[in-house]
Structure formats: C-alpha cells, structure tokens
Amino acid sequence: MNEIERLYTFLVQFPELYLATQEQGQPHILPIRSVHLENGRLYVIGCDKETLQRLNTNPKAALLAVSGQQQLRMEGRLLIEDSRCYFRSAQAELVSPDGTSQAFHISAQRPFENVYGKLIVSCQALPEEPLHSSVIMARMAEAARRAGAAGIRANSTADIQAIRTQVDLPIIGIIKAEYPDSPVYITPTMKEIDALVSAGPDVIALDATDRLRPGNISLADFVAAIRSRYPQQKLMADCSTPAEILQADELGFDYIGTTLVGYTEASRGHRIEENDFEWIRQALEQIHVPLIAEGNIDTPEKARRVLDLGCFSVVVGSAITRPQNIAARFTAALEKEGK
Structure with missing residues (x-):
C-alpha cells in the first residue's frame, strides 16, 4: 500500500x-x-x-x-x-x-511510461518570442493536457516549475544555453544538469550529437559524469544523425530522440520524414531503448505515422505552441495564392 x-x-x-x-x-x-x-x-x-x-x-x-x-x-x-x-x-x-x-x-505525478503511444507537446518560447513567460507556458501546458497530451517538453527551470503547478503530466526538461566555445546549446554543461535536477523533470534531454561541448568535453565523458553524480536520473539523447542515434544507444541513454535532424552541420539538408522516415525505421531495428520522434513533426499524419512505425512517443512543438509560426504558414499561403 x-x-x-x-x-x-x-x-x-x-x-x-x-x-x-x-x-x-x-x-x-x-x-x-x-x-x-x-x-x-x-x-x-x-x-x-x-x-x-x-x-x-x-x-x-x-x-x-x-x-x-x-x-x-x-x-x-x-x-x-x-x-x-x-x-x-x-x-x-x-x-x-x-x-x-x-x-x-x-x-499525483504520472510515470513517464504513460506517454507510450501518445503525444508530448513541447511548450517553449525563447526570450525574443511574444509568448516568452513561465505563466504562459504553464497555461499552454494545461491547454495541451486538456487536448489529450500525455507529456510536456519544457525549457528552463522556471518554466518547469510553473508547469508543475498546472499539470501532473510527465516532463522532459532542458535548458538552452549558449557558450562561446561550442555550438552545443541544449543542456550543454553540468551547470544546466544541476539546475534541472533541482527542478525535478521526469527526464532530462541533452544534445547527443558528436560535437564537443563547452570546455572540449566529449559526449561520452559528459554522460559518464552525469551518471556518476545523478545515477537515478533518466536521460534523453537529442540526436541528428543515424550514427549519433547508435552512439547514444551504446552510451546507455534511457530514451533517444530525433530532435536535431536537419539542425546540425552533419544533418544539414535532411528532414526526418525523408523516404517514409527512413532514419527512424533504421533506428528502430538497431537500438535497444525507446525512440521518441521529434523535429519537424508538424502534421497529425506525420505523428500518426511515426507511432505506427514503432516510436515510443512523438513530440510536437512549433506546430502547436508557436502561434507566430502557425500564422506565418497561413499568411505565406495566402500571399502565394494572391500572386
């Protein structure tokens, strides 16, 4: 009991x-x-x-x-x-x-396993965006919950803590931080890990590309340091290529995501949906941990397809929570038709 x-x-x-x-x-x-x-x-x-x-x-x-x-x-x-x-x-x-x-x-917090086969909504707004506010992100998370979302991805300890007061959904937490000596910006150093652990997300996601982190630290060394300090913390690898996905599996990440496909030099020009999500299909045959589809999943049809292929869950962000992006798609289409 x-x-x-x-x-x-x-x-x-x-x-x-x-x-x-x-x-x-x-x-x-x-x-x-x-x-x-x-x-x-x-x-x-x-x-x-x-x-x-x-x-x-x-x-x-x-x-x-x-x-x-x-x-x-x-x-x-x-x-x-x-x-x-x-x-x-x-x-x-x-x-x-x-x-x-x-x-x-x-x-009443739900276990992260409850996101299996369901939607995770990324509720993020950067400082230069109109909706940048922890209060707004918490309300965005509540709107996502009412729509049936099973989990939330959030950026910053302030947003995570605010979201926790509104919903009891599992949270993937990140901190975006820029450093002058590295292109890695998603949870790049132990400073961000320490802050996130204090905020208490269910899973911490971090850049798992082959790029060196600030201080010329490799991904393998960084993961080893995290596991030593926080052995119980669940980790998600944000990857951009099939090779990085395999490396993340070997390093023992708990979850692997396709978050950065098309957003790194190594994956430039690629889109996750290419050839009927070929990279996802390959990964599902090779890795031993749950794969979470993320990055350019901007239609319900794409979300349904990746789950049918066998992904553990799917993360959708800008297509749901960035109204300036959604409105821009409409205005661009109207301007194109008007020419």
Whole structure:
C-alpha cells in the first residue's frame, strides 16, 4: 500500500470533510460530500462551480476532517479536471486521540511510461518570442493536457516549475544555453544538469550529437559524469544523425530522440520524414531503448505515422505552441495564392 492509499483509508473514516480555499485573502470553508481515489489521484467530490472557478485561479487549498478527537489536515494544490478536482500534491497530518501524529506526502505525478503511444507537446518560447513567460507556458501546458497530451517538453527551470503547478503530466526538461566555445546549446554543461535536477523533470534531454561541448568535453565523458553524480536520473539523447542515434544507444541513454535532424552541420539538408522516415525505421531495428520522434513533426499524419512505425512517443512543438509560426504558414499561403 503506497502513501496515497494509506491516507485514503483514514480519510474515508471521517464522517465530515471540509475544503478551505481563499479568495482575495478571505477564507472560504465549505462541506464536501466525500473523497475518491482513482488511478492514483485523490479526488474531492462535491465542489460547486463557484469553488471550482476559485480553485482555477488559486489552486492552493486545505482539506479538513474531524471526528471526535481525531483530526486530519491536508494542504496542497488542486487541479481541475472537467467538473471535478483532485490534489496535484499535498502534505497531510493525522492527529490521533492519544496525541500521536502521522505525516503523509502525496503526489499525483504520472510515470513517464504513460506517454507510450501518445503525444508530448513541447511548450517553449525563447526570450525574443511574444509568448516568452513561465505563466504562459504553464497555461499552454494545461491547454495541451486538456487536448489529450500525455507529456510536456519544457525549457528552463522556471518554466518547469510553473508547469508543475498546472499539470501532473510527465516532463522532459532542458535548458538552452549558449557558450562561446561550442555550438552545443541544449543542456550543454553540468551547470544546466544541476539546475534541472533541482527542478525535478521526469527526464532530462541533452544534445547527443558528436560535437564537443563547452570546455572540449566529449559526449561520452559528459554522460559518464552525469551518471556518476545523478545515477537515478533518466536521460534523453537529442540526436541528428543515424550514427549519433547508435552512439547514444551504446552510451546507455534511457530514451533517444530525433530532435536535431536537419539542425546540425552533419544533418544539414535532411528532414526526418525523408523516404517514409527512413532514419527512424533504421533506428528502430538497431537500438535497444525507446525512440521518441521529434523535429519537424508538424502534421497529425506525420505523428500518426511515426507511432505506427514503432516510436515510443512523438513530440510536437512549433506546430502547436508557436502561434507566430502557425500564422506565418497561413499568411505565406495566402500571399502565394494572391500572386
């Protein structure tokens, strides 16, 4: 029995449950009918529309339960799902009549394996882009969740932390950083790894091309250093060529992505969809870890095809989350037709 299941066995014994929220500094306490455990999530049953709207603005809440001299208080963040809500994460304390207490910590975070056969949405906006904001990226992630996305790819610790407050989907985390002595910019050094580990994404992705990193560090040495410092951290290789995919497999990455196909000197002029995704088909026959299709997957048809071929999951970014790119495709097509 895990932590959330143990907590649930106590909660169902209380005849009275209350939910405490705040709006503009004013407390609101209302009785709720019950709690319900479903798929590892603790749902609060009986919230009215006004309460759900309040939680959508300020997700912090407390669940209060009293039965005689036994008390339970749980504080955390709630997420809205359709017409009901559940605790994204919470700390709880159960105080028994004899004065002893038990502490609980729960989290509804989904395992990364849940993205299998499903869509991961890349929610990123660089500083020069109109939507650059951690708040906006968190809302973008929530929009992706409502659309059925199973995971999120995010850039920067600020965005990852903001997204965590909005959705409980697995996150692939990166930090884009430029250094003068290397073209590698996706999680290039241990500085970025340290920051990402603190932010807590499920998987950390990094450039896994054959280019030297800042300080003339090879990919093999960098991966070895990460494994030594953070042996439990899951890693994803962002590759650009078939040779790099094979190298990433040999180095023991947990996941391999086609993220950088067409974006490096070694892959210039290539597109991932060439010859019916030939590079993906080759990789699937040769590697021993899950392959995640990413990079120029800009139509639902392409996404469906790579999953049918056997990819573990598919990442789509600009075609969903960069409205300036989407609008540019429309305006370019209209201008072309008008000539």
